[in-house]
Amino acid sequence: MLAGGVAWAQVDRVPRDVIEQRIEAAAEQLGGDAEVDLTNLFELLTDRYTDPIDLNNATAEDLNALLLLTDVQVSALLQHIRRNGKLLSLYELQAINSWDATTINLVRPFITVRENALATRAFAEGDPEAGRPRIHAAQHHEHRIAARIHGSPQFLRQGLRLLQRRCAA
16 A cells, blocks of 8 residues: 655756656556555655666666566567667657656656666767767757658667768768
């Protein structure tokens, strides 16, 4: 049974309503029979908000601790990474079975993709000293969406790598 009447402490830089909404979603997903300490869950989500889980290095235990994903979703993510290699971007989550927009929005404040962070940042922002043109994140996002509409996760990866090579040249 869920513990009620918990007084949440105000935490700097963490939107309290975001955490509370996710706790409500976790409670709905678990149903009324689950024993969950809401204070611990609030603290865990607050910690993950300030230090998100890197999906490329996450374990099933890390993801299950959020109480926001089903076992099927966790398994699908880890299987996708094993099969296709590390995620290139959070946008790639759209290509994983059982990861719909609702799921992604639910966990988005608590996850990240840190692999090749410097390369991704240089790609997204350009390198002014090297005279590269600035590529804005919105343009990068448009290319990813266009690639996703036209193909598989492998096609997405190939398209992104091609774009990264062109911007690096």
